[in-house]
Amino acid sequence: MTALTDVLQISPKALEQLNTSPTASIILPAHNQTTPEWPPYDPAPQRFIRHLGSSRNPSPSLDVDEPMSYILDDFDNLHISTGGPRFFGKSSGILLTKDTLELKNICMGKGPGMSPTNGVRQPLANPFDVPASEYPTYTFPDADLIPILIDLYFRHVNRYFPLLHRPTLERSFSSGQHVVDRGFATVLILVCAVAAKYSDDPRVMDDPDGPGQSPDPHSSGWKWFHQAPMVKTTPLTPVVLYDIQIYALVGQFLQASSVPQACWTVVGIGIRVAQDVGAHRRRRREVPTVEDELWNRAFCFDIGMPIECDDEYWEHPDPKQRWRQPTPEKKPSVIAYFNVYIRLNKILAFLLRTVVRICRIISA
Numbered sequence: 158m159t160a161l162t163d164v165l166q167i168s169p170k171a172l173e174q175l176n177t178s179p180t181a182s183i184i185l186p187a188h189n190q191t192t193p194e195w196p197p198y199d200p201a202p203q204r205f206i207r208h209l210g211s212s213r214n215p216s217p218s219l220d221v222d223e224p225m226s227y228i229l230d231d232f233d234n235l236h237i238s239t240g241g242p243r244f245f246g247k248s249s250g251i252l253l254t255k256d257t258l259e260l261k262n263i264c265m266g267k268g269p270g271m272s273p274t275n276g277v278r279q280p281l282a283n284p285f286d287v288p289a290s291e292y293p294t295y296t297f298p299d300a301d302l303i304p305i306l307i308d309l310y311f312r313h314v315n316r317y318f319p320l321l322h323r324p325t326l327e328r329s330f331s332s333g334q335h336v337v338d339r340g341f342a343t344v345l346i347l348v349c350a351v352a353a354k355y356s357d358d359p360r361v362m363d364d365p366d367g368p369g370q371s372p373d374p375h376s377s378g379w380k381w382f383h384q385a386p387m388v389k390t391t392p393l394t395p396v397v398l399y400d401i402q403i404y405a406l407v408g409q410f411l412q413a414s415s416v417p418q419a420c421w422t423v424v425g426i427g428i429r430v431a432q433d434v435g436a437h438r439r440r441r442r443e444v445p446t447v448e449d450e451l452w453n454r455a456f457c458f459d460i461g462m463p464i465e466c467d468d469e470y471w472e473h474p475d476p477k478q479r480w481r482q483p484t485p486e487k488k489p490s491v492i493a494y495f496n497v498y499i500r501l502n503k504i505l506a507f508l509l510r511t512v513v514r515i516c517r518i519i520s521a
Contacts, residue, residue, distance in 0.1 A: 310352035323468045340399030347406035353378030396434045401455040431456040465490040
């Protein structure tokens, strides 16, 4: 309001003078305001930052209503919490804030006067907790049909596009994990939806439209696929392995459906979600765990090909016998096909880029 009042008090004659001579100056009416007296400059950065930025020992002449004082107070209490494992690139603003806080700690130190509990109310560790999503109400296939669909999935799909580990999935199903775990429940119902395309059991199809009509084979698996969320229901929560597997399974189902173009969008979202937790920057251990290799299967870009070892040889009571494919020269792992398939696709991608570039040059 002060600046607006000053402008209103400028006379028309003064405005005309400023218009004809841009270098002319206009003296505004003085106000009864005290100019903040900043502390003198101290060439030592540590003493200067502490003297200027400390909100606990402000200068007596500094107006506490100044916005800068509030910013400094908030900055003193600022901390970073990602709420779980997250990946931030070098250009991320989060890393800039992190470096700023580290520089602040180096310059200002952590003396007794700078203790965060020294008369300052501390913020909550996570004041905006993301509410957990409710467990979805899934209508699973009949209990006797689920093992059949699991077998069909691993014989017709996972053999060529390895995503899941059969012993782990079967153990989780047998223990009833799909009843209490939302992520695994979604994975299981999508496995049933994908495998339904390879079954002639009428129960995998939608009910007929009318009496005397036969079920439509094109409807196989859709009644289970429609129950699964296309995207994360809680996008603010950290990503887990099940989330990446869900996007891959949705893409597998849509690719073999009447709307295959939709799988591009879903797979694109899945790639971005995987990057959120740094799946493309994970370092492989010398002796991986089952979960490590499942992450590698779900997102193997930039981190190496899946291990050429069949599912039944991942686990063994003797740690030295784990991840050992017996007589690989006589019985290669089924994963060897997938790895060669990926290499061939890289060659195809290179050829496509080359042909498109040549076509652009010719057309120009």
